[in-house]
Amino acid sequence: MQEQASTQPVPHKRKPRLAAIEYIRGISMMGVIAIHVGSQYIMNTSANVHLIALFEVASRFSVPIFFFISAFGLFYNLDTTVPFDYRSFLKRRFKTVLVPYLVWSLFYLLHDGILYKVGFPDPLHLLTILFFGNAKYQLYFLVILxxxxxxxxxxxxxxxxxxxxxxxxxxxxxxxxxxxSSFSVSFNVFVYGLPDHSVLKPFLMYRLNYWVFHYVFIFVLGGYLAVHIKEFQAFMQKHRTGITLFFWASLAWLLAFYYKLLYVDGYTALEAINTAHQLSPAGIFYTIAASLFFFTIFTYQRYPAWLNPILHQLGRHSYFAYLVHPFFITYAALALQHAGRIMTAPVSLAFYCVILGLSMTAAILCRRLGEKLPLLNEWTIGVYPKKK
Structure with missing residues (x-):
């Protein structure tokens, strides 16, 4: 989602640009929007469980694959054989992530405070919200990053x-x-059994919002493959068929888990998607398979060339679209409610297209406006004017 930047403190020849990183970023942004649209659709008690599977299960690679490509982008232009300039690294990355995180958090807190008439949080509550990434449901990703x-x-x-x-x-x-973390009954009983005034409770309740341990493997894998890019490219070229089969088999496994929960174990659709997620064993393998699969097809591009400009635009504007899409979901949902429309399957598909379209349009317009008003791009997506 975020703009990739060089993290290498020592000048060296930049490696060739990898379109796959940008294209995966765009595909993943689309998947995240699908998950959040699915959260609207699932409130319909007659929702189609197969469409829920498309929105909420097939797209489950979307968040963890961002950690994969983030690590890949960081290590791709990082010379691990020289001393690491930690201070310079943090300065650059905080400009691209921390500043937009704070700006968007304050935007949503102000907006939601006015819209829902709850006001702005007091300073202590504000610090808690910012620490856990709770200003809006998509912002926790930046906290983990x-x-x-x-x-x-x-x-x-x-x-x-x-x-x-x-x-x-x-x-x-x-x-x-x-x-x-996800399925231990004793651990979760302990967490939910803590009194509400317990200082420990929010740190455990919101552990998914800041415990990097949940995604360490996919992050390290991304970094490892970036450092060994030549071997990785040879592997992709030699094993394209196997990688493709691995992807579809892992998706079938995750979907089978979802349908078992529904039809064998008697779970509701909401309970099923909250169990068949990216941190389940099936979900972890699906994330790995999706990372390899999308990197392979976007590297060797066995698809129509006319898709590349579209994928480029999706990737280029994915960061802003990711950050702004809950804003459009809020007002589109209110418009449906005002019109008395139920979120049926056709409506939900149209809803998704509208949210994606509005988010991309806003991203493109703000990016262009930001070229004239650099502060806009700096604050919203961490993009700064190139030094002359």
């Missing part, structure tokens, strides 16, 4: 020493940790 940046020396250390065996061990630990 900031924590990843803060721990960058750790990831460099891990990527430098990573190999096939250590990556497999890390994957096993990742599956075990995510399963414990």
């Amino acid at each position: 900031i924590w990843f940046y803060l721990a960058m020396p750790i990831w460099i250390y891990m990527v430098r020493r990573a190999g096939k065996v250590s990556l497999l061990l890390l994957l096993a630990v990742q599956i075990a940790f995510d399963y414990w």
Whole structure:
């Protein structure tokens, strides 16, 4: 979603641009919007469970794959053989992530405070909201990303020493940790059993908003493949068929899990999507498969060339579209409610297209306006004028 920038403090020859990173960013933004539109559609008690699967299950790679491409972009132009300038790195990344995060958080707090007549939070509550990324439901991603940046020396250390065996061990630990965090009955009973005034409770309740441990493997994998780009390209070229089969098999596994929850275990659709998610074992493998699959097809481009300009625009404006789309969802949902329209399957599909269209249009217009008023791009997407 965010604009990629060089993180290398020592001048060196930049590597060739990889269109796959930009294209994946756009596809992932579309998936995130699908998840949030699905959250509107699922409120219809007669919602089609198969369309819910499209909105809420098939798109589940969308958030974790952002960590994959973020790490890939960071390590692709990073020389891991020279000393890492941590201070310079944080300065650059905070300008592209922390500033937009604070600006958009304040925007949504002010907007929602007026719209829902709840006012602006007091200073202590404001700090809590900003720490956990709770100003709006999509902003937690930036909080986790900031924590990843803060721990960058750790990831460099891990990527430098990573190999096939250590990556497999890390994957096993990742599956075990995510399963414990998501499905451990004793742990979750403990968390929900804490009194509301407990200081510990929000730190555990909102652990998905800032615990980078949930996504360490996919981040390190992205960094590892970027450092070993030549080997990765050879692997993609040699195993295109296998990567494609892995993608569809992992999707089938995740969907099978979703349908089992519905038809065998008697879960509601909401309970099912909250269980068959990206942190489940099936979801983790689906994320890995999607990362390899999309990188492969966008690298070797066995599809019509006319799609590339569209994918370019989706990727270029994905950061702003990601950040602004809840604003349009709010007013589109209010318009439907005012018109007395129910979110049926056809309406939800049209709703998705409208939200995507409005978000992209706003992103393009603001980006162009930001070329004349640089502060707009600096504050909203962390893009600064190129130094002459």
